[in-house]
Amino acid sequence: MPELIFRRATRADLEAIVDMLVDDYIGAKREDGSRPLNARYVAAFAAIEADPNQFLAVVEEDGEIVGSLQLTFIPGIARLGMWRGQIEGVRIKTSRRGSGLGHKMFDWAIAQCRAKGCELVQLAMDKTRTDTLRFYESLGFKASHEGLKLDLSK
Template identity: 55%
Template structure:
């Protein structure tokens, strides 16, 4: 297993990191459409952070560099399943690296850290989804060894369901 860069610090996000995390999530074309980065932050972000923070199977993780606090973020969720003989899997969501630091290797290091964390927790696989409008992200994930082995679908519950 490749080791991570010793100049990077991977740590659980704190409540004080929340504005920086939302700013990262909002800083791309898709995130700008769905996030609400205003100060003070909407209560929904506080509530979500509190729920993640108290759930032992969820981790909201940030990476700091010597020059940049909250240089990146991801959420790692461990999920028990009946399939794979009662195996656990890890889901990675909400991945962002500060725009000025993209292509610097921080995203790769963040993923290597998360994959090792999932392995250490006994997960048998790591899964993620990526919007098809993000071809660069998809190439990045493929470069880490992820494969589009399944067709993923989502149903937004705030929209009408077709008859």
Template identity: 55%
Template sequence: MNLIYRSANLDDLASLVSLLADDELGSQREDASMPLNESYTSAFNAISADPNNQLLIVESDGALIGMMQMTYIPYLTHIGSWRCLIEGVRIDKAFRGQGLGEKMFEHAIKQAKLKGCSMVQLTSDKLRPDALRFYEKLGFKATHEGFKLLLPQ
């Protein structure tokens, strides 16, 4: 399978939202109805304009089959190093189990190294046991306990 990695463009946005919504948790928090909620367009534009953010897409034979958001963050800790935060990881259901997630992460980790990052970190919902096993298989370690506070809108 020939894989192409690239940054997302606005024409990809509806497909990205569909990928994010296409699982049990995503279906509860995303809105893939058309026309798309303008909040997605605003977020996409902000991400695209930020040189420390990238919506990475993987394509095969012209089909968008995977995505992730990569954010490059400078830290004072770890001797002032940079790290890459990966979020919003999805592989289209029809393509799961074929090693594409591993290949996408190999590419992302290479990109992080090229940007000078000394660490790649991510979070995954505890309700996604398959994802947790996948990340551990890739060498990620659950070294910290994470917390989130949802703010009223």
């Protein structure tokens, strides 16, 4: 079995990350897979790269990007100043879905949160992703809070 390499994303990885964002029934409606890359992706990458509490990760196998996720480390005053790890933008290349890669990605991401001193890991997901919810629950995540979003793009 080929070795998986978990590492910080570079600008050279951005097209592969965007391709995985687009290759999804929700992402296909809201992402832009055109080339050259939409300047908003490039600007977002630069902001993430400059922020020490952001970690855009890729998973590489045999020189190919097969997964990606973003970690955000959030300091807080509540809960005695507890740090939280936020996991977002989890994507796995279509050909690798169902292979156990998701479990390995979450094991890695949770270990990164622990190493940063986080005492809680949180994530949000679209409610229509029922398979994803079952997967997260199998990892021990609990739907303990309700979340709301306000779309400011319109």
